[in-house]
Amino acid sequence: MIWYFLTLIILVLIAPLLLSFIKMFKMVLLFKKPISIFQGYRDFSKLMQKETIISHEASELTRYAPFLVLSPLLVVMLFLPPVIEGSFYVNFVDAFTITGLISLSTFFLMLLGLDSASSFGGMGSSREAFISALVEPAMVLTIFSVSMMADNLSVAQAGVNLAHHFPKEHMASFLFAGISFFILLLAENGRIPVDNPETHLELTMVHEAMILDITGVYLAIIETASSIKFVVFSSLFVSLFLPFGLEYSPVVALLIFIAKLFLVAILVALTEVNMAKLRLFKVPNLLGISIVFAFLSLITFYVLGA
Amino acid sequence: MFSFDTLSLVFIFLILLGAIPNIFYSSGYLSHVERKTHYQIHYFAFIFSMIGVVVSANALVFLFFWELMSLTSWQLILTNAEDKETIKAGRFYFFMTHFGFIFLLMFFIIVSNGNLELGFDAMKSIASGFEYPTMLFLFLSLGLLSKAGVVPLHVWLPYAHPSAPSPVSALMSGVMLKVAIYGMFRFLLDVLYPWPLEWGMLILTLGSISSLVGVLYALSEHDIKALLANHSIENIGIILIGFGMGMIFDTLGLETLSSFSFIAALFHSFNHMSFKSLLFMGAGSVLHQTGTKNIEKYGGLIKSMPVTALTFLLASISISALPPTNGFLSEWMIFQSMLGSSHIGDISLKMTIPFAVFSLAMTGGLAIACFVKAYGITFLGLHRSSNAKHAHEVNFLMKTGMIMMAVVIISLMLFTPFYIGLFDKVMVEFSRASVYHEIFPTVWSMHSVGTSGGVVSPLILLIALMVITALLMFAYRLSDKKIRFHNTWSCGYKTSGKTQYTATGFAGPIRRFFSWLYRPEEHLEKQTMAGQESKFDASSYEVHVTPLFEKSLYNSVAKLANVISYWVYRFAHFEKTRYSAMIFNLLLMVLFSYRLFVNGFSWGTFVLELVVMAMSIKILIIGDKK
Numbered sequence: 027m028i029w030y031f032l033t034l035i036i037l038v039l040i041a042p043l044l045l046s047f048i049k050m051f052k053m054v055l056l057f058k059k060p061i062s063i064f065q066g067y068r069d070f071s072k073l074m075q076k077e078t079i080i081s082h083e084a085s086e087l088t089r090y091a092p093f094l095v096l097s098p099l100l101v102v103m104l105f106l107p108p109v110i111e112g113s114f115y116v117n118f119v120d121a122f123t124i125t126g127l128i129s130l131s132t133f134f135l136m137l138l139g140l141d142s143a144s145s146f147g148g149m150g151s152s153r154e155a156f157i158s159a160l161v162e163p164a165m166v167l168t169i170f171s172v173s174m175m176a177d178n179l180s181v182a183q184a185g186v187n188l189a190h191h192f193p194k195e196h197m198a199s200f201l202f203a204g205i206s207f208f209i210l211l212l213a214e215n216g217r218i219p220v221d222n223p224e225t226h227l228e229l230t231m232v233h234e235a236m237i238l239d240i241t242g243v244y245l246a247i248i249e250t251a252s253s254i255k256f257v258v259f260s261s262l263f264v265s266l267f268l269p270f271g272l273e274y275s276p277v278v279a280l281l282i283f284i285a286k287l288f289l290v291a292i293l294v295a296l297t298e299v300n301m302a303k304l305r306l307f308k309v310p311n312l313l314g315i316s317i318v319f320a321f322l323s324l325i326t327f328y329v330l331g332a
Numbered sequence: 333m334f335s336f337d338t339l340s341l342v343f344i345f346l347i348l349l350g351a352i353p354n355i356f357y358s359s360g361y362l363s364h365v366e367r368k369t370h371y372q373i374h375y376f377a378f379i380f381s382m383i384g385v386v387v388s389a390n391a392l393v394f395l396f397f398w399e400l401m402s403l404t405s406w407q408l409i410l411t412n413a414e415d416k417e418t419i420k421a422g423r424f425y426f427f428m429t430h431f432g433f434i435f436l437l438m439f440f441i442i443v444s445n446g447n448l449e450l451g452f453d454a455m456k457s458i459a460s461g462f463e464y465p466t467m468l469f470l471f472l473s474l475g476l477l478s479k480a481g482v483v484p485l486h487v488w489l490p491y492a493h494p495s496a497p498s499p500v501s502a503l504m505s506g507v508m509l510k511v512a513i514y515g516m517f518r519f520l521l522d523v524l525y526p527w528p529l530e531w532g533m534l535i536l537t538l539g540s541i542s543s544l545v546g547v548l549y550a551l552s553e554h555d556i557k558a559l560l561a562n563h564s565i566e567n568i569g570i571i572l573i574g575f576g577m578g579m580i581f582d583t584l585g586l587e588t589l590s591s592f593s594f595i596a597a598l599f600h601s602f603n604h605m606s607f608k609s610l611l612f613m614g615a616g617s618v619l620h621q622t623g624t625k626n627i628e629k630y631g632g633l634i635k636s637m638p639v640t641a642l643t644f645l646l647a648s649i650s651i652s653a654l655p656p657t658n659g660f661l662s663e664w665m666i667f668q669s670m671l672g673s674s675h676i677g678d679i680s681l682k683m684t685i686p687f688a689v690f691s692l693a694m695t696g697g698l699a700i701a702c703f704v705k706a707y708g709i710t711f712l713g714l715h716r717s718s719n720a721k722h723a724h725e726v727n728f729l730m731k732t733g734m735i736m737m738a739v740v741i742i743s744l745m746l747f748t749p750f751y752i753g754l755f756d757k758v759m760v761e762f763s764r765a766s767v768y769h770e771i772f773p774t775v776w777s778m779h780s781v782g783t784s785g786g787v788v789s790p791l792i793l794l795i796a797l798m799v800i801t802a803l804l805m806f807a808y809r810l811s812d813k814k815i816r817f818h819n820t821w822s823c824g825y826k827t828s829g830k831t832q833y834t835a836t837g838f839a840g841p842i843r844r845f846f847s848w849l850y851r852p853e854e855h856l857e858k859q860t861m862a863g864q865e866s867k868f869d870a871s872s873y874e875v876h877v878t879p880l881f882e883k884s885l886y887n888s889v890a891k892l893a894n895v896i897s898y899w900v901y902r903f904a905h906f907e908k909t910r911y912s913a914m915i916f917n918l919l920l921m922v923l924f925s926y927r928l929f930v931n932g933f934s935w936g937t938f939v940l941e942l943v944v945m946a947m948s949i950k951i952l953i954i955g956d957k958k
Contacts, residue, residue: 077814083714083827084820085634093808097801098655104796118777120786122664123793126655133654133700140708140833143632144820148833151708155701156841162697163690166667170689174674179786239820243813247804310845317690324686328679 029113041253042066051295073246083143091138092244096251098127107185107265109283111272115182121169139236150235160313167320168206185265202323204267209316211259218298260290335389338761343386343514350507357733358499378404391440392448402429408500421491428488436475480512483542486565493561498616505564506609521762536576540691542569547698552877555625567604574666587765589672592781595755596665603658607647610737614644621723627835629717630710641711643738648703656793658744668780705838714829850877913952
């Protein structure tokens with residue numbers, strides 16, 4: 027139980043670090059003077075000290091929505107697969123609940139975008155709605171296929187099963203599902219081929235546009251929510267698609283897990299450096315690839331025999 | 333004549349849950365209705381007739397109440413009959429509902445051997461002796477599904493529901509569609525049992541298509557009530573996906589999975605009743621206050637109508653199938669039943685199910701987009717017209733109705749085990765496997781019945797969400813931050829109702845991506861200045877989407893009928909001999925078809941009859957070439 031809570035705390039703490047690390051690594055790759063890896067914490071503490079500015083046009087919803095954006099993601103964190111052999115995990119929550127909770131968070135974020143009566147917010151919400159509607163089927167199919175391979179629909183249990191018995195005979199479907207999930211990770215977290223987290227140009231932004239009118243503590247909460255979303259996705263990716271290293275002693279296992287998270291961050295940074303942001307209407311093609319890979323994964327799994 | 337078995341009682345419960353809050357709401361709404369007596373008489377007769385349908389035990393009583401239900405709802409649509417659109421909608425509804433009625437009548441005439449007073453329990457033996465069970469199934473499906481609004485028989489819904497007064501649309505969409513689902517349960521589980529695999533596949537396919545088509549057309553709607561009506565098509569599709577999975581599993585002998593899927597379908601019927609009624613009531617309140625159905629004229633209503641806004645938000649979360657609401661729970665069950673397809677042995681069948689999973693997941697994603705649009709444009713931001721500016725909260729009775737319906741939603745969410753227990757009793761009554769104890773080993777968590785299936789625990793989820801949100805807010809309150817109010821930043825311009833995103837703009841990306849389906853008609857008018865394309869002082873953009881089914885299927889049928897009647901007219905006009913020859917040929921055709929039904933089909937006689945028909949048409953009607 028103690029390792030369970032320790033993992034949770036470490037995941038929450040490491041969340042801003044990962045995003046700053048991606049930014050730093052990208053800057054190193056582009057031969058820019060890199061920002062500090064602790065920039066995420068600095069931003070957070072600065073935002074916490076600022077006063078809250080609420081728009082005249084906004085309603086009561088703006089005061090509650092930031093909390094409702096963050097809390098479903100925190101609930102998801104409780105249900106992640108264990109990173110240490112023998113530590114406690116919630117062994118029953120399945121993938122639909124997790125995708126549902128993530129959608130709940132996105133739902134309130136989109137409403138928040140529409141609440142301030144700014145056309146930026148509407149634009150961001152509209153684009154986010156478009157992208158997340160297409161992400162949903164790919165997500166469900168991918169997780170369906172992974173849970174078939176792990177022989178359990180519960181996500182945490184699937185992670186444990188995969189660590190104990192890796193399905194070597196289904197390597198093809200496993201790879202397809204992995205590629206599909208990585209595309210989803212990029213799309214859901216607003217990384218480059220889908221959305222550019224660093225831009226403030228109205229033509230390109232999605233996530234930033236929705237929160238343009240949010241300041242102070244509320245902005246800190248939303249930023250935390252997006253970093254936690256990244257940690258949730260990358261630790262799901264790590265536990266389901268790189269399921270090794272759990273059996274060592276707790277500290278080593280935890281270190282291996284964190285190393286794997288950074289590996290995902292490096293992968294994301296490399297993708298971002300090597301790709302241009304897609305036009306909004308090309309994004310469905312990318313998500314279509316993800317859907318097709320999810321289908322392929324299921325079909326190869328069925329054809330090769332369950 | 334009447335029977336009160338568990339299925340009937342469950343559906344009486346559904347009707348009452350839908351109708352009682354609605355009666356409150358309707359009494360509050362009454363001031364908005366001009367022909368009050370006409371409205372009241374038909375309103376209560378409508379509720380009464382729906383209860384009549386679900387308790388009737390023989391075909392005659394069933395058809396009587398079914399027709400009464402159709403006619404009263406038809407009159408209720410025509411409550412506000414000055415409007416031309418309303419009259420058109422009423423006519424369309426009248427036609428569609430009787431189209432279905434004829435098929436139901438044919439079904440009953442066949443399965444009761446012409447004795448319409450025969451009870452339902454005696455029909456099974458007649459039906460199993462009939463030579464063409466698939467024809468019976470098709471008659472029944474056409475009859476019931478035209479009422480339920482399943483693609484391609486859904487076209488009347490987006491016309492009829494917006495034209496009716498809002499309490500009536502809530503009843504029609506929330507409850508009347510479920511009466512058709514009752515018919516599916518009553519006659520498929522009992523009278524037409526057992527089924528071949530194809531029937532289940534047909535229902536599953538229709539369900540998948542309806543769910544996608546419904547939500548896609550909902551996204552392109554500007555009329556809030558038509559948007560909700562399109563969502564009814566979607567949700568009926570989801571119910572049918574559950575029902576179809578149940579039929580498929582039953583054919584394959586997977587009894588527990590089959591019961592689980594049927595229970596999921598029943599549960600989603602209840603959930604759809606609750607949130608769709610509430611959404612229509614909320615839309616009705618907004619319409620009552622602003623006097624327009626056009627979603628582009630709303631905005632900022634959360635400030636003036638907090639109760640409506642809050643209940644509408646609850647219903648929106650629930651219909652978007654977000655946890656921990658009841659809509660999520662039933663959609664979760666349907667997903668789980670589809671994941672149970674890994675137990676199917678036949679690999680080609682197994683590989684088709686992921687396509688249904690895909691369509692249901694896609695529907696879920698698009699429904700979220702649609703309700704962000706419906707809620708955000710209606711209630712958030714600034715008012716977009718003076719109608720919305722002067723809106724204020726509705727009267728006490730209407731508020732009571734909405735709050736009662738919200739309580740129904742919450743009860744479905746909190747007391748899921750109780751409702752599932754009820755549905756399980758229905759399954760037991762039809763001698764299916766009882767799965768209650770497999771779904772709920774304890775009341776805390778809900779299990780799927782497939783091996784290594786998923787688990788969800790609505791209560792724990794709800795508690796976790798509430799506790800964490802409360803803790804976060806408490807921490808924020810403790811920090812006691814200074815709050816300042818300022819205008820929304822809009823690049824140095826003034827924020828006004830006109831600078832906001834519109835509903836058309838919100839659905840823009842999705843409309844553009846699915847333009848192969850929508851085929852939108854766009855009208856763009858610009859008054860350009862000094863001949864420059866990019867500078868203009870006035871412009872208007874409008875986009876209209878005509879449903880593809882209406883355009884291709886219905887209008888082409890109408891065109892075909894026109895062509896046929898033109899030729900009949902050309903042949904028969906002013907020529908008595910030819911006219912009587914046509915009547916003779918028609919009689920011949922009726923006789924031959926009757927023979928087909930009575931004596932069975934055989935190719936020899938069929939060809940012979942065809943030749944006789946062709947000769948008589950050639951000689952008697954067309955005649956010699958001049």
